[in-house]
Amino acid sequence: MEKFVIRGGRRLSGRTHANGAKNSALPIITAAALASQGESILENVPDYTDIRDLCDILRALGAEIEEVEPGTLRVRAAELSGHVAPYELARKLRGSTYVMGLLLARLGRGEVACPGGCDIGARPVDFHLKGFKALGAEVEIERGSMIARKVQLRGNRFYVDRASFGTTINMMITASLAPGTTVLENAAREPEVVDLANFLNSMGARVRGAGTETIRIEGVKRLRGARHEIIPDRLETGTFLIAGALTGGDVTVEGCIPEHLGTVIAKLREAGMDVEVGLDTLRCRGRRPIQPADVETQVYPGFPTDLQSPWVTLMSVADGVSVVTETIFENRFGFTNELIRLGAQIKVDRNSAIIRGVGRLTGAPVEARELRGGVALCLAGLVAEGTTEVHGVRFIDRGYHRIEEKLRSLGADIERVRA
Numbered sequence: 001m002e003k004f005v006i007r008g009g010r011r012l013s014g015r016t017h018a019n020g021a022k023n024s025a026l027p028i029i030t031a032a033a034l035a036s037q038g039e040s041i042l043e044n045v046p047d048y049t050d051i052r053d054l055c056d057i058l059r060a061l062g063a064e065i066e067e068v069e070p071g072t073l074r075v076r077a078a079e080l081s082g083h084v085a086p087y088e089l090a091r092k093l094r095g096s097t098y099v100m101g102l103l104l105a106r107l108g109r110g111e112v113a114c115p116g117g118c119d120i121g122a123r124p125v126d127f128h129l130k131g132f133k134a135l136g137a138e139v140e141i142e143r144g145s146m147i148a149r150k151v152q153l154r155g156n157r158f159y160v161d162r163a164s165f166g167t168t169i170n171m172m173i174t175a176s177l178a179p180g181t182t183v184l185e186n187a188a189r190e191p192e193v194v195d196l197a198n199f200l201n202s203m204g205a206r207v208r209g210a211g212t213e214t215i216r217i218e219g220v221k222r223l224r225g226a227r228h229e230i231i232p233d234r235l236e237t238g239t240f241l242i243a244g245a246l247t248g249g250d251v252t253v254e255g256c257i258p259e260h261l262g263t264v265i266a267k268l269r270e271a272g273m274d275v276e277v278g279l280d281t282l283r284c285r286g287r288r289p290i291q292p293a294d295v296e297t298q299v300y301p302g303f304p305t306d307l308q309s310p311w312v313t314l315m316s317v318a319d320g321v322s323v324v325t326e327t328i329f330e331n332r333f334g335f336t337n338e339l340i341r342l343g344a345q346i347k348v349d350r351n352s353a354i355i356r357g358v359g360r361l362t363g364a365p366v367e368a369r370e371l372r373g374g375v376a377l378c379l380a381g382l383v384a385e386g387t388t389e390v391h392g393v394r395f396i397d398r399g400y401h402r403i404e405e406k407l408r409s410l411g412a413d414i415e416r417v418r419a
């Protein structure tokens with residue numbers, strides 16, 4: 001068990017480089033195992049624990065995955081040797097749902113534990129199952145797993161409820177090898193969907209329309225390996241920009257795609273921050289006072305739910321009252337109980353948090369229970385007087401690589417110690 005020990009009060013300033021996107025890397029590594037010919041070289045793969053767990057699942061199913069150099073994976077999967085994903089691994093992460101899409105596409109059957117991931121709501125898999133069924137699969141939940149029996153897939157028209165990100169991804173993976181045409185309506189439009197489509201197309205798939213709400217996939221007989229560079233992580237980038245804003249600092253994130261953060265940039269400016277947009281850089285200079293800026297999370301291109309928690313931390317020291325509304329996950333304000341220990345004044349009313357900005361936060365031991373809420377507590381520790389201990393670092397490691405080193409390089413006083 002590890003914890004972060006943070007001594008607050010330092011302005012963050014300097015430059016940091018964006019990692020590859022977790023939510024792109026998970027589907028793309030899985031999709032690489034769709035290829036029965038050749039190998040894929042995947043670059044800019046972030047070293048997050050979720051990624052390692054996914055690779056272990058795929059290896060257990062017969063894929064060969066090696067790290068040829070830091071951040072670059074070689075994936076070969078001429079044949080898959082098994083159709084049952086190791087239960088204890090698959091239940092750890094949400095991204096393991098894509099392994100079902102892969103198994104159905106390659107083997108026509110599969111068994112994958114109902115996924116885990118951040119505890120931010122019920123997070124069922126009913127949309128995924130409905131999607132698989134629309135493609136001809138017989139799939140049920142039994143003994144804690146999604147189980148698909150031997151099936152013959154065929155393309156179909158499918159409406160994606162709530163523009164679900166994961167369902168859109170899974171349908172793209174499965175339909176790429178399903179004979180006929182699949183049309184996804186109300187598809188997710190996140191940049192990671194486009195990244196997956198680009199990779200699939202370079203493998204020989206025929207995916208059109210990714211990035212719009214209608215995606216059309218013509219199934220092909222086989223796919224071959226390809227080279228691909230994962231897009232930068234807009235959520236990690238946004239986290240560092242918010243850290244710059246919060247500490248009154250001057251933080252530049254290099255190697256990002258500013259267009260992927262349009263709403264976040266607009267909201268930072270509304271909060272009074274000075275945001276400079278470069279070709280592949282974003283610079284946020286923190287200004288005082290922090291203006292209250294209401295946020296409502298939305299599917300892309302709206303404000304990302306994954307940055308809601310860091311935003312709440314920023315608003316907790318703003319000069320006035322703000323309202324943050326969560327529309328995607330019904331239980332994503334759990335971390336505010338811990339933020340309150342540091343002195344934040346937050347009332348959660350149904351799916352909104354009403355935040356009365358306070359002049360100061362003071363350090364205390366707090367507990368991270370999920371990824372983004374955990375990082376929001378670390379950010380709070382950066383501005384809290386005295387020492388904040390954030391326990392539950394393993395949740396943060398699911399989507400940030402040694403975040404303490406990046407924060408330290410910007411001037412933060414933070415260390416990882418055994419709890």
Ligand SMILES: CC(=O)N[C@H]1[C@@H](OP(=O)(O)OP(=O)(O)OC[C@H]2O[C@@H](n3ccc(=O)[nH]c3=O)[C@H](O)[C@@H]2O)O[C@H](CO)[C@@H](O)[C@@H]1O
Pocket residue numbers: 022023026094095121122123124125126127128129162163164165166167305306328329330
């Ligand atoms: C690994 C990964 O990429 N995770 C991301 C993905 O999660 P994930 O793919 O789980 O998110 P979805 O877009 O599918 O979820 C949207 C909403 O639909 C509900 N739902 C979803 C599927 C389903 O079968 N039934 C159902 O009811 C969910 O509980 C949620 O309330 O998109 C979220 C929304 O951008 C991000 O916060 C997560 O970081």
Ligand SMILES: C=C(OP(=O)(O)O)C(=O)O
Pocket residue numbers: 093094095116117118119120306371372399
């Ligand atoms: C919710 C998240 O991840 P997951 O879906 O993997 O739990 C996240 O990245 O914020």
